[in-house]
Amino acid sequence: KAGVTQTPRYLIKTRGQQVTLSCSPISGHRSVSWYQQTPGQGLQFLFEYFSETQRNKGNFPGRFSGRQFSNSRSEMNVSTLELGDSALYLCASTSLGGETQYFGPGTRLLVL
């Protein structure tokens, strides 16, 4: 099976812009979680989607949003970008009834 894929891998934006990141889970997986990772920091949970519904949400401002499509692909959007949004954004997929999260390679976002 193909692993979790994320696009784009690298992105440069300027303050105030918005950005959309995409994640394709492992075939058959219906849950997708998103994380933000800043240099030297751990994994900060953004949100989790299951069957097109947001099931869990972390403590991030409303500028961070996401959605999931019927084919389980997910997107996250960050509006009005700030310098502090520069980070590696990771998505992970989980199989139905499973607990193990499988991560993609991440999208590295740089906000100038």
Added chain:
Amino acid sequence: GENVEQHPSTLSVQEGDSAVIKCTYSDSASNYFPWYKQELGKGPQLIIDIRSNVGEKKDQRIAVTLNKTAKHFSLHITETQPEDSAVYFCAASTNSNYQLIWGAGTKLIIKP
């Protein structure tokens, strides 16, 4: 809510020696404990996991132990090699919300 503490934040060991990373969790209902390894520029990869009905699990040079009474679990790496250098994350979850709670990570440095 659930909290996972991970220690140490940085661990430097001589090649060939053993490394031990420890995590404690707060929610006694936690029943799934994975460990992930993140190499530079990559997403975290599952290396071993344990469930609450098991006290120890081994996979070649890697082992995880769980003490439910004390609410802590540990990762043991024996005969360390240069390729073990990475950041290691522990996590815990319950059956109730499918969300992994993450430790802050340990940077493992293997000295030649």
